[in-house]
Amino acid sequence: MSKSLPARADVAIVGGGIVGASIAYHLTKIGIANVVLLERKQLTSGTTWHAAGLVGQLRASRNLTELAKYTTGLFEGLEKETGQATGFKQNGSISIALTEGRFEELKRGASMAKNFGLEVDVISTAEIKARVPHYNMDGVTGGVFLPKDGQVNPIDVTQALAAGARSRGGKVFENAKVIRILVKDGKAVGVETADGTIEADRVVIASGMWSRELGRSIGVNIPLHACEHFYIVSEPIADLARNMPVVRVPDECTYYKEDAGKLMVGAFEPKAKPWGGGGIDEEHAFVTLPEDMDHFEPILASAIARVPLLETAGIQLFFNGPESFTPDVRYYLGEAPEVKNVYVATGFNSIGIQSAGGAGLVLSQWIKNGHPPMDVNGIDIRRIHPFQSNKSYLRERVSESLGLLYAMHWPYRQAETARGVRRSPIHPYTKDLGAVFGEVNGWERPNWYARDGVAPEYGYSYGRQNWWPCADYEAKQLMTGCAFFDQASFAKYIVEGKDALAVLNRVSTAEMDVAEGRVVYTQWCNERGGIEADLTVTRLGGDRFMVVTGAVPQTRDLAWLKRHAEGKACVAVDVTSGLPMIAVMGPKSRALLEKLSGDDLSNAAFPFGTSQEIEIGFARVRASRITYVGELGWELYIPAEFAAHVFETLWAAGKAFGLTPAGMHTMNNCRMEKAYRHWGHDMSDEETPLEAGLGFTIAWGKKGGFIGKEALEKHRAKPVRENDWYAWRSKTTRSPRR
Template identity: 40%
Template sequence: MKLPNQARTVVIGGGVIGCSIAYHLAREGRKDIVVLERSKLTSGTTWHAAGLVRRLRPSATLTKLINYSIDLYGELELETGQATGWTQTGSLTLATNEDRLTNIKRQVSLGRAFGLEAEVVDPRRAKELWPLIEVDDVIGAVWSPADGRVNPSDVALALSKGARARGVQIFEDTRVTGLQKNNGRISGVKIGDHVIEADEVVIACGLWSREVAAMAGAHMPLYACEHFYILTKPLPEIQALGKGAHLPTLNDQDAFLYARDDVEGLLVGSFEPHAKGLPLDRLPADFSFDLLDEDWDHFMPMMENALRRIPALEKAEVRMLLNGPESFTLDSQFMLGESPEVPGLFLMGGMNSTGIALAGGAGKAMAEWIIAGEPTMELNEADIRRFSPEMNVLGALEARIPEVLGRHYDNPHPGRSMETARGQRRSPIHAGLQAAGARFEARGGWERAVHFGGEAAHLPLTFGIPAWRDQVGQEVQACRTGAAILDQSAFGKILVQGPDACAFLNHLCAAQMDIPSGRIAYSQILNARGGVESDVTVQRHGSDEYLLICGAGEVVRDLKRMRETRGRFQVEFTDVTSGYAILGLAGSKAREILQATTSMQVPELERFQFAPVEIGLASGWAGRLSFTGEEGYELYIPSDMAMAAHDALTEAGAEHAGLYASGSLRIESGFRAFGHELSPGITPLEAGLAKFCAFGTGFVGENALQDQAAKQQVVSLLFDDPNAIPIHDEPVYFDNKVVGQVTSSAWSYRLERSIALALINEPLGTTGVVNGFEVEIACTGFSAKASTKPAKEAFA
């Protein structure tokens, strides 16, 4: 078969991910699709994957994607005649400490919201389900009967067969040597001297994806690690199960292990705490159905854990220690979407050892995104726009990715933070925060101060009452009755200039942007369906100049949306995030403290108004608004003067507060946050923000909003029991049925109870307080009351 000269879509990579994307594109009716594979289908990582498919996951998005995958894998054989090896064995997840038991119970609760069957069992029942294990240290387990496994290569081949039947052309032994662009947009793929002109190109080539993306100047921050599992020869205990019988998949996350039966023997793998990174220059150019060298010294601690859990391994003969490469991302979530730098170039990879389980659902999601031009479902946690180019620095990947693999089985405690690749992006006042005792977490490459009690107020981590509760309470009090500095310098700042700046922003943003100079507008940026793509404040500095402020993780997605929306508007926009610090100054004494730093009269500002200020030796401007809902300002200061402003404020008596304090106050005030209450699947009408929409200005998404009725609603929840400690995603019940999920939660120091914001699908129909809600936290129901008003108003 001869390579074509042009195609509608070219997919690079013939593993399970590339085959799934091609299959789903074709199934959606897309024609003229070409798949290019450097070696043979399934080579690289797919062929040696363990093939485990577990439904219960820590988020709604992952759960939905994997459930679709399982349904698909069961249907593919009927459609294509190619078996996938899908076998419903169930899975058993062990807990040897209370926190692990809480974590897996939380997953059971989330699963119930999607109708997933799972059962918390005792050690005796766990041993009945997996007779080979030792359970003397097990305190509980979760049995998930609907889980199973597949043969990864067979899944990829079934997907490729289904794709071919719909007209997809697949070329093996075809190495891509370059990518072609035209006016910045992807336009083709080079294979030696041959070029395939293409409207879209999809990179899904596993380990090599980062390097292939770089051919087009695109960033794809992923990195490979060595991943180990042993295969044994047949064991009598497994043979005794009988032909065709299987044990459940075993997950012993406290021992960093997973296991299943395999050809009458056992497969035992690990996510060891001290993982080994894999520079790609260690792999030969023709690396294909190859493996890395065995390393028994490295694997031996995990082997000892395995012998402790499965004593039958002591007399097993090991067939091989398989060491194969896998790619991971900085935050342990896979990535997919259109490249922010190169329109028409779509990227998917960094599957973090969940590629087989996710391939069906994620492939479908990617295909729909390519066809629709934007996501068709909730994909924020996997959206490639969460990564800025700075996060693709090789040194950061080399340092962080082994830790990501090593902490794959960590309990996701509140307050958990990665320890490697730290200090990449620091606030201009970082030194001042550090001197004040800040505890930092790495978020999106930035060092963010979460509280000011240091290590002593942070550890131990727990799902119960956190060590920092009292410390954060002091910071909350300072934000109310004193004056507290809240470092918001990681917020994105985009300068918008040009004769059409006002008209452009009125088209981009839902709020009215034709405001007087010196005013600030609060707005959402919407997609064509009316869903929220970003949450911003916009300052007007002149007739043709604005400054847009967005969340710390929204800069890349906002700049991409602005480029796509610009059209014929005469406007330019520039990322000036690093040029300015933003210091929140919250509390009833904020104006008093600010005035004490200067002889210049601090202006009397109305809400959402800004004006120039001097702060000690620094100059900038102050806006009258606060993300906490308390009295105060946001101070915008050139980065090189930020420490001077910080020092002047602290000398005048200002204290410090971190993200945990501002989060508590935000939720009390009912303020919505992007990535929590706001997302591309939620409209301003549903989020209770319709009053900020300037209907009649022709903003993107306006037509969709006018035709829609709100199907869901954001409400405030107050828990009755002070022992209830939600985190996020917990299912919300009313009249014994699931009506929604928690989107944000915190301890309210005002109400001395946990509070939350939740998205429910049954509007309350009242502005009063409604009793009768229940939130399931780790398999325990906690009663709560709800209101459409902010918690501090509704429940005071």
């Protein structure tokens, strides 16, 4: 290795695992050749070297599936392109169900796969047996076969990606630890190593389980934590077919892979062992962790029962290695909201090999163009909330994350660990009222209220939900009487300053120069006209506004706003914690709130889309007449210390009006019924307001325009869009887009 590090690079990548190598490969492929990949030890020496190398294609969404498909295609051609073997083998994969619920899940996955353009077959027990004759079929209900799934050698793939990068001018340095990321004026400007400093326009943290600490050193939040991850490899088995597909038996938490005549058995056990929370040894490289037979024994026992050949084969290797996991079992990609020009690609939750190609493709284009080429909000680093880096939270949560890869992916499945983290001030009251909580970024939110003998817990199912009668009752009360929703989790920012109006007008599609007390529904678009955020803005005073958005995009939307307020006389402050919100909705909400406040809340005195301060009990609260459920109602924004008092007052008076607690399921059901969109589900940065049917928010003629106006005007003239991603996708997928 040469230690003559360059003085400057367009992009410095920290970490020479498969992900860092893939980013270098893809950056050089799209013309950014001045790339430096810095690895503290040797390439692959972190987690990559010991991965099992399974490469599956079906993921939870269309875009992630497209990326996984892209990865397979990349691996297929990499050897030819670089001359470096990759061990790529396309023997397909079989997932086996042992319960009717699992078979239903697999069949749903198969129909999704077909829709995404993947080859897939639902197969019977007999067909499974024909493909993997050594497997015991006891208890098997059926399975699915994906013929294009496969396996690779992760070390070889990483070397091939690095070779591809080098061949186009990229530089790869081993034994080159990045000691510090250099930041100036809120922007990354380079990296410091023991052998010198490299000035860089962009820095990518692709440092595996080291990423959390590296990010923290510059104020970038990357919540991940390693867990021990196990597999065994048998002695050679004479009868084992070399073309055996990868087999997954998720109900037994196991996967099987043929590996040079031996059988590898890996585990995704329900309760994993967090590792390395106290810090990772500086010298850590190609490390294996101690065996833990007690921990692995239940997996091994079911593996022996499933593949009886294992009983006599003997175990050649008991492997235990660390891998990083995240609180929501999704990896992190994109530009960090805290520091400009710092990009993140890490936290791969045991699918880093099969995700590496797609992650490299997306991040390289993100770096080049300043935005991702497609909607990747599910993996965008901006979904993270600051508290999630708390070590105790992480340690507890990741013990569950690992097992979730093979657990049943029930609709509405709730996390079982690290619960009760963020609670509304009225949480004890809603709990007493029978709330069954769902967790979103740490918030405990009443999803539904158990009643009429329904047990206050989820009865998971792919069929009719056990909570349905309760939500149905809530909706009927909402439509005929009144109901309240605890919406403390909704994010709120106060935007203030001489330039506040100009900044908000620039980012919003709607006109912000409205009368004091007006509530305006708007989108925030990017230059391409895609919807970055969907929210309301209330003008509190001349230069003072309140922005209200969802719980999930709290970090993302604030970061977007702050970036566009840079250099302006305007501050945006997150007041979510201090300003819980209770929504009172339904035809009787007016009478209830009039009684409580003593104010006239008629249409004339308090029109829709306006906001006023009213009194409830001994408190003053901001009441905004707006609705996300399609009924007459008010959102009450209450300073946190008054929330319990306001709730008690509301609840006591509400009895006479039939006030009913209602949960997030009812909110979702009712808003869907009215076709109120939800960012992240119904629209994303890939769709424009025009496509989303939200063109009515756009103030085309407003002074100074707004971000995305030019693209939207073109789109208005010619509704079918053309962009890189569409062009790329139309070349790579056979499936219709929608």
